[in-house]
Amino acid sequence: MKGVDRAALREKVALFPTGPGVYTLLDARGRVLYVGKAKNLRARVRSYLREGDDGRRFYRHLVAALADVECFATDTEKEALLLEHTLIQRHAPRWNVKLTDDKSYLMIEVTTHGEWPRARLVRARGRGKRGTVFGPYASARAVRETLRHVKRWFPLRTCSDAELRQRTRPCIEYEMGRCLGPCVRLCSREDYDAVVQEVLLFLQGKNDTLLPRLEARMREHSAALRFEQAARLRDQIQAIARTLEGQRVAREGAGDQDLFAVAAGEGVAAVLVLHVRSGQLTEPSSYELRGDLPPAELLNAFLGQFYRPQRYVPREVILDRDVSDRALFEEVLSERRGAQVAVKVQVRGERRALLELARKNAALLLSTGEEKRRVVDEALSGLQRLLGLRRRPRRIECFDVSTLQGAFTVAAQVRFEDGEPVPQGYRTYKLRTVEGQDDFAAIEEVLERRLAGGLERGDLPDLVVVDGGAAQLGRALSAAHRVGLPPQRTELVGLAKARPEEDPEAARGYERVHLPRGGAPVLLEPASLECRLLARVRDAAHRAAVRAHRELRRKSALRSGLEEVPGVGPKRRSQLLKRFGSLKGIRAASLAELEEVVPAPVARALQDYLSRPR
Numbered sequence: 001m002k003g004v005d006r007a008a009l010r011e012k013v014a015l016f017p018t019g020p021g022v023y024t025l026l027d028a029r030g031r032v033l034y035v036g037k038a039k040n041l042r043a044r045v046r047s048y049l050r051e052g053d054d055g056r057r058f059y060r061h062l063v064a065a066l067a068d069v070e071c072f073a074t075d076t077e078k079e080a081l082l083l084e085h086t087l088i089q090r091h092a093p094r095w096n097v098k099l100t101d102d103k104s105y106l107m108i109e110v111t112t113h114g115e116w117p118r119a120r121l122v123r124a125r126g127r128g129k130r131g132t133v134f135g136p137y138a139s140a141r142a143v144r145e146t147l148r149h150v151k152r153w154f155p156l157r158t159c160s161d162a163e164l165r166q167r168t169r170p171c172i173e174y175e176m177g178r179c180l181g182p183c184v185r186l187c188s189r190e191d192y193d194a195v196v197q198e199v200l201l202f203l204q205g206k207n208d209t210l211l212p213r214l215e216a217r218m219r220e221h222s223a224a225l226r227f228e229q230a231a232r233l234r235d236q237i238q239a240i241a242r243t244l245e246g247q248r249v250a251r252e253g254a255g256d257q258d259l260f261a262v263a264a265g266e267g268v269a270a271v272l273v274l275h276v277r278s279g280q281l282t283e284p285s286s287y288e289l290r291g292d293l294p295p296a297e298l299l300n301a302f303l304g305q306f307y308r309p310q311r312y313v314p315r316e317v318i319l320d321r322d323v324s325d326r327a328l329f330e331e332v333l334s335e336r337r338g339a340q341v342a343v344k345v346q347v348r349g350e351r352r353a354l355l356e357l358a359r360k361n362a363a364l365l366l367s368t369g370e371e372k373r374r375v376v377d378e379a380l381s382g383l384q385r386l387l388g389l390r391r392r393p394r395r396i397e398c399f400d401v402s403t404l405q406g407a408f409t410v411a412a413q414v415r416f417e418d419g420e421p422v423p424q425g426y427r428t429y430k431l432r433t434v435e436g437q438d439d440f441a442a443i444e445e446v447l448e449r450r451l452a453g454g455l456e457r458g459d460l461p462d463l464v465v466v467d468g469g470a471a472q473l474g475r476a477l478s479a480a481h482r483v484g485l486p487p488q489r490t491e492l493v494g495l496a497k498a499r500p501e502e503d504p505e506a507a508r509g510y511e512r513v514h515l516p517r518g519g520a521p522v523l524l525e526p527a528s529l530e531c532r533l534l535a536r537v538r539d540a541a542h543r544a545a546v547r548a549h550r551e552l553r554r555k556s557a558l559r560s561g562l563e564e565v566p567g568v569g570p571k572r573r574s575q576l577l578k579r580f581g582s583l584k585g586i587r588a589a590s591l592a593e594l595e596e597v598v599p600a601p602v603a604r605a606l607q608d609y610l611s612r613p614r
């Protein structure tokens with residue numbers, strides 16, 4: 001607490017209440033370092049102002065940066081727990097246990113606000129979402145696949161709220177039997193709500209309830225001679241049953257449970273959560289957490305964040321170790337579920353076997369994570385040594401340009417941190433000053449824009465990799481020089497494949513790294529960790545540049561293909577593109593489908609124009 005008036009801070013804390021509440025620890029710039037809850041606010045916060053530490057590394061860092069503290073008293077510990085969760089979500093403090101990979105998870109939300117619910121993908125944070133959220137799933141592929149099943153088997157609307165309001169007749173989804181057509185009231189509220197309930201059961205994995213329900217409805221349709229609907233339901237039942245069989249391992253005798261196991265290592269821990277729904281083990285979720293809290297404390301902090309308001313709460317929560325807030329969790333979760341929830345530690349039989357499974361997988365997750373970190377660590381140290389870098393290249397950004405003989409030129413930037421791609425750091429640049437085919441000038445312009453912006457925002461990588469040789473690197477260095485980039489802050493290198501005419505090793509896949517100081521490039525062995533890491537970063541940049549280039553061409557083809565059609569301006573062009581994907585897609589669309597996007601006279605003119613021979 002250098003420069004901080006500890007006496008003043010102690011005086012402030014002496015006025016804190018001795019009841020429950022939430023406190024926030026702040027640094028000298030007023031940033032929230034840590035949010036915690038306490039039974040006795042004054043005693044808890046005082047412990048941060050005592051000399052010495054409690055042996056934990058995080059504690060030492062935290063106390064060193066601490067400059068101010070604030071508190072908020074609550075009536076009960078339960079309120080404090082809820083408020084703590086909200087504040088952690090809002091401030092994402094540096095020293096709280098965070099579900100760091102949370103934001104990258106896609107989840108499925110069944111919107112329950114508004115008149116006609118629908119199922120859609122949402123990001124895991126889900127703040128402001130008003131529906132029931134399912135997930136996270138093991139992968140983006142898994143969540144998309146599940147949503148695809150929902151859309152195929154359950155006739156809920158897929159259109160946006162705005163579109164729903166504007167419709168005067170149903171869209172093609174209705175014609176295909178994939179939507180009940182609530183937009184123009186082609187179904188009753190009861191029928192629609194019944195489908196919503198079925199979707200919820202499906203996403204909860206409650207096939208024991210879902211399938212008999214669908215079968216009953218199928219029989220009703222048959223009895224009423226609605227054979228088409230009955231046949232559709234039969235197909236749906238068979239498809240769902242097949243999927244469930246393939247996806248899940250049956251577990252006899254268990255109800256709905258979440259089972260948690262923690263494996264802790266040096267400054268990092270893995271949490272594995274098994275989800276049992278209607279006695280069946282569904283896809284587990286896994287989390288990697290940073291920090292050196294003891295496992296029980298870590299699990300306690302994790303649980304506080306895991307059960308966000310929209311998350312489904314099962315009947316039983318089973319932990320691999322006891323946590324200090326167990327009784328409190330039981331109370332809060334029971335309230336949220338609207339029925340008693342048991343948070344257990346001692347379990348037997350099947351539950352014990354499941355908990356063992358969770359433990360084993362948490363340990364596995366931790367060891368594979370550790371191995372991955374070790375490899376990345378070695379690759380980063382190797383790069384620093386081989387390339388003579390001043391800084392360890394924890395954050396690398398790579399730039400590549402894609403063009404078609406000077407047309408549709410676009411540059412892409414990708415970012416990797418600790419050897420992993422960071423999608424938030426991906427960016428594409430349309431060039432402002434370069435005309436014709438001049439990749440060198442393109443690199444210079446883009447680097448100048450990126451580095452100037454980065455200097456201003458204090459947001460720079462440790463290493464910039466330019467896809468290319470000495471010439472490209474030279475132009476990138478000019479840009480860096482012009483914006484006044486200190487070389488000790490960010491270093492630049494060029495990465496190029498070794499050329500067969502210059503290097504006999506080229507055929508073996510060596511990479512050449514060109515350095516700012518000039519001289520012979522550093523040759524990286526293809527099998528080395530350093531080479532694999534840099535090649536991975538460069539390939540990601542290449543793919544991003546090609547993707548952006550194709551997108552530009554697609555939009556341009558659409559623009560030139562439609563610019564003579566009366567009534568089709570930029571806004572309608574982009575609506576058409578969004579709906580049909582390409583000029584080919586628009587050409588293949590029926591008049592009725594076109595009319596769903598543009599007014600009838602424009603749709604006719606469009607069809608007429610596109611059917612003309614050219």
Ligand code: SF4
Nearest residue numbers: 157158159171179183
């Ligand atoms: S039929 Fe109506 S409600 Fe259903 S998706 Fe189409 S526009 Fe939306």
